[in-house]
Amino acid sequence: MSGTQPSAIRPTLTRWLRDRSFLSGLAALLILMAVLGTVMRHNYLLFHLCVELFAVAISMTIFTIAWNTRDTNQSPFLAFVGLSMPGIALLDLLHAIAFPGMNVIGEASPNQSTQLWIAARGLQAAVFLAAPLLTEKRLRAGDVLLIQAAVVACTLLSIFTFRIMPDSFVPGVGLTAFKVGAEYTFSAAAVVACLLLWRKRRQFEPRVFGLTFAGIALLAPQELIFTLYTDPHGPMNALGHFIKILSFYLLYRAIIVTALQNPYDLAFYRMRRSEEALRDHLSGLESLIATRTAELRESEARWRALLECSNDWFWETDERGRFTALSPRVQESTGRGGAELLGFTHADLLDRNRPEEDFPALTEALHRREPFRRLSFPLASPGGSARWVMVSGTPRYDGNGTFLGYRGTTSDISARRQSAEAARQKQTMAALGSLVGGLAHEINNLLQPVISLSDLARGRAGEDRKLHAYLNAIHDSGVKARTIMRDVLQFARVEVAESPPGNLEEAVHSALELAASSMPVSIEMHTRLEPGLNAVTITATELTQVLLNLIQNARDAMPQGGTLTIDARSLSLKERDASLRQLSEGDYVRLTVADTGTGMDEATRQRVFDPFFTTKPVGKGTGLGLSVVYGIVRNGGGDILVESTLGRGTSFIIDLPTAPTGGPGQTTHGMLVHGEGVGR
Incomplete structure (x- = not known):
């Protein structure tokens, strides 16, 4: 049997009316009561004895069931009620044989019989009142029996030995105030017991609860009726005994029949209740797990999305x-x-x-x-x-x-470092450009008289060969110095010039033709030029100069031979990538000059565009070639990067903005092609 949810009394009554065993038992009870009614009219003593013996038999049977299931019974309530029945049975038996007319024990007076009745009902009311309070606490069987024996012993001593119990019935007068007050007290105790039991109803199997509740509830009207009779053999007394039969029968159905027909339902009701509570808990737990799982999946999806969006x-x-x-x-x-x-x-x-x-x-x-x-x-x-x-x-x-x-x-952080490096390079070049430009002007001014006057002096030197040699050396040195200053001014870009935009394909072929005579056969040259490249913002002459400088630099980095590759393709820079390199968003042409030479370490790579910085021996280079390349590219609105690894070669990557279709001197990015301060 399942169900730990007794609800209304009406469904419980409906189940009883559908229960054939209950109906057959009820029919037998009605027949018994009819027989007892017939016996009562002919012999009240026999009727009274039968009723009390019926209650005694049921009480002892309940005790027998409780005693033999004390180790397995999971209900402290039923165990306590069952183990308390011997005392009630003993007092009911003594009440029966002490009834007036039986002449078995004592004086067989109505007072003693009524006192024993009061003791039995008092013990019964106390048991029913205490039992709901013990539904969660199991008592030892020995303790229950010991307490019960002490209560019964004290009761019998107060009635038969010390005679200190107040009178309950006075012949010729009837019931005493003590007896009436006690009956009212027992009736109230029965009502309180029912209320306590109702609060604990979820701890009972519904059938057992309904029968037990009804059996205890009948104690209240039973005791009220026993306050109304004046004759122990009168009809009101008999009515109270009929209600007693019904009360004990219901307890009989609740405990004995259920225990014999469905012993496991009674003995293990708490286990079933725990199982159902566990099932309900598991159901709630499954729901909670499902909710938590959904939340975890949502959290996982959220973190996965953040993870995928992260740049780290x-x-x-x-x-x-x-x-x-x-x-x-x-x-x-x-x-x-x-x-x-x-x-x-x-x-x-x-x-x-x-x-x-x-x-x-x-x-x-x-x-x-x-x-x-x-x-x-x-x-x-x-x-x-x-x-x-x-x-x-x-x-x-x-x-x-x-x-x-x-x-x-x-x-x-590669892009960030490149941007910072470009900014540093730009600032360095701007400072050096200003300084070098000023120095170049001053030195050019000083070189002009050296070249002019030495040339004039050669015409007036006559036939003095030694003087001619001196003047020629002075003149040639001045010219070479002026050439160097021209490169310096090209780096500084202090002059303004307007020229048509350069065609990259023509510049590449021109630079390769000019460099071919100085290029050793151990170096292979490859070009990969995208067809239909747009013109760029620097002139063809500047393009050729940039390419020649880079080709010569690559040649010097490959003394044992290698491969030189020139690559050019179109490129579109978005705002984010362009801003990292301090460029404008738009269309570019990417020119890459790569070699498989000796490469550079990081310290060299960072200074490769500095003016007058060179790794070549003294007299082999001025250190201005790559500086000039940097100045031309930056003044054209572009950018140049270098990637190099020792022993694996170097790549110069130049991004040049495409030239507008309108005319010279203006880029698609709103910058001057040439002019002081461009890119600085």
Whole structure:
């Protein structure tokens, strides 16, 4: 039987009326009461004895069931009621044999019989009142029997030995005030017991609860009726006994029949209740789990979306510093997926060909298991292109304080560094341009008389060969110095010139023809020019000069031979990428001159555009070639980058804005083609 939810009395009565066993028992009870009614009219003593013996038999049967199921019965209420029945049965039996006319014990007076009745009903009311309060507390059977025996013993001593119990019935007068007051008290106790039992109804099997509740409830009218009779053999006394029969019958149905027909329902009702409560709890738990799972999925989706939107990549390592998890964004920086890098360490990502920067501090923090923030180092990447990353991390520990590894983020700061480097280069070149331009003007002014006067002096030197040699040396040195100053002024770009935009394809072919005579056969030259390239903002002459400088630089970097590649293609720079390089958004042509020569270290690469900086021996170069290239490109509104790795070659990447269709001197980006201060 399931159900721990007894509701209204009407459904309970409906179930009883549909229960054949209950109806058959009720029919038997009615027949019994009819027989007893017949007996009562002929022999009241026999009627009274039968009623009391009926109650005694039921009480002892209930006790027998409770005693033999005391170890398995899960209901403290039913166990306590059952174990308390022997005392009630004994007092009812003594009341029956002490009834007037029986002449079995004592004086067989109405007073003693009534006192025993009061004792029995008082004990019964106390048991019913205490039982609902003990539904959650199990008492030991021995304790219940001991307390019961003490109460019965004290009652019998007060009636038969010490005679201190107040009179209950006085012949010729009737019931005493004590007896009437006690009956009212028992009736009130029965009502209170029913209220307490109702509050505990969910702890009972519905059938057992309904029958037990009705059996206890009948105690109230029963006791009220026993305040109305004046003759122990009168009809009111008989009516009270009929109600007693019905009350005990209901208790009989609640405990005995249920225990015999469905013993497990009675003995393990709490287990069933716990099972159903557990089932309800599991149902609620499943709902809670479903809700929490949905919330976790939503949170996971939210964090995954944030992870995918982030420019950083996230990682975890084990206690030995090996990567155990990496986000997909790592492939954009390293060129390898996260699965390929599992088992790698940060040391495996370091580019050993460049300065380590903050990597020693990173190694020290990992060794000490300390958190670290914003430490940068060069990243080994495919193709040898220069890339830098910035890492932050924090150690992980479990609940026992055991070190598990690190968790952190890595940012690709290559574009940021390139932008900062471009800004630094621009500022440096601007300062140097101003300085060098001013010096070049002053030196040019000083060189003019040297060249002019030495040329004039040669015409007046006569036949003095030695003097002619001196004057020729002075004149030639002045001319060479003026040529150098012209390059310096080209770098400084202090003069303004307007020329038509240059055609890149023509400039490439022209530069290759001019450089062919000085190019050794050990160097292979390749060109990859996109068809239909637009004209750029610098002139064809400037383009040729830029290309010649870069080709000569590549030739000098490949003394043992190699490959020189010139690549040109169209490019569209969006605002974000353009702003990082301090350019304007628009269309560009990307010119790349790459060699497979000796390459440069990071320190050299950062100074490669500085005026008068050269790695060539004294007398082999002025250090102005790449400076002039930088000045031409920047004054044309473009930008130049260099990527290089020792032993693997160098690539110069030039982005030049396309020229407008309107005319010379104006770019599509709103900048002058030439002019002082352009790009500075």
